[in-house]
Amino acid sequence: MTNTIQPDLNRDYIVERLAELLSTPSPSGYCMAIMKLLEADAAKLGWTMERTPKGNGIITIPGTSEESGNTLALTAHVDTLGAMVRSIKSNGMLRFTPIGGYAMQTVEGEYCLIHTRDGRQYEGTVLSTKPSVHVYPEARDWKREEANMEIRLDEDAASKEEAEKLGIQPGDIVSWDPRTRFLANGWIKSRHLDDKASVAALFGVLEWLSRSGIRPVRTVKLIFSTYEEVGHGNAYMPSDITELIAVDMGAIGDDLTTTERDVSICAKDSSGPYDYEMTSKLIELARKAGIKHAVDIYPQYGSDASAALRGGSNVRAALIGPGVHASHGMERTHADAVVNTAALLIAYMMG
Incomplete structure (x- = not known):
């Protein structure tokens, strides 16, 4: 050859x-x-x-x-890229720390999975701590940085204790929904x-x-x-x-x-x-x-x-x-x- x-x-x-x-x-x-x-x-x-x-x-x-x-x-x-649970807040939201180098605004609004150490998985969504323009006048200008971001769990978890009962703890891995699309014309878009x-x-x-x-x-x-x-x-x-x-x-x-x-x-x-x-x-x-x-x-x-x-x-x-x-x-x-x-x-x- x-x-x-x-x-x-x-x-x-x-x-x-x-x-x-x-x-x-x-x-x-x-x-x-x-x-x-x-x-x-x-x-x-x-x-x-x-x-x-x-x-x-x-x-x-x-x-x-x-x-x-x-x-x-x-x-x-x-x-x-991904994240790790850093802490559980008193309201049941999860603070996270990034795995890999990405701009925080690129994951805002993203669906995610929390992978617990005992093998369970829970869905969540990445949001800023001021996620609604109808509630927070500074929402548009709120700096997208680690301290101002959190994960909302799709579970009945309105407190730290309720989130902990799900088996979630600091150190749990968070993966992003890749949102993969393969188009007939050959384009591929995905995380x-x-x-x-x-x-x-x-x-x-x-x-x-x-x-x-x-x-x-x-x-x-x-x-x-x-x-x-x-x-x-x-x-x-x-x-x-x-x-x-x-x-x-x-x-x-x-x-x-x-x-x-x-x-x-x-x-x-x-x-x-x-x-x-x-x-x-x-x-x-x-x-x-x-x-x-x-x-x-x-x-x-x-x-x-x-x-x-x-x-x-x-x-x-x-x-x-x-x-x-x-x-x-x-x-x-x-x-x-x-x-x-x-x-x-x-x-x-x-x-």
């Missing part, structure tokens, strides 16, 4: 996996269910997923060469496309490998991390890895050129420049294969490659991913970007 051949990726499979992923709550630190899901999906394709002590998953694709110690890793994260769209792309790679029987020359490891949104998803890396491609969403806006149909190739983010040779190779492969792509700089962005480098990993690293609009808010991408991300990863693996 040459670098210019585009694989016959199974678009329907990729979209189905993405729908499955988006419907499974997985804020950072609460990824048990989604990792079991990935494990089962990998097994259906004939692959085994190992787990690290911190909860990351690794699928190893053996290379055809006997050379060792030159492994390529592709990593995407399953964890998402948590960062980074479940990339996870779906990696499973598209796995499905193609299983169906085609083709193998890369060198060993490839797919790593699914569980703490990226809080900064240390891939701080540990297996020692045989020499190159790492973080597969994470491409940001859109301001002077950036990435669109929701592009594979974003990030040359530099807040951690500094990515490996020049790897980035150049990815750009050239995308050009040769006719894959719609853009090269951008993301000064407010960090990735699992950043975490690996800061953690002391002696690897070269690059960053690509599907373009996603309104990241850490009500996100949107297009199926083309997800499929093309998988195609570029295959081109790099086989190059």
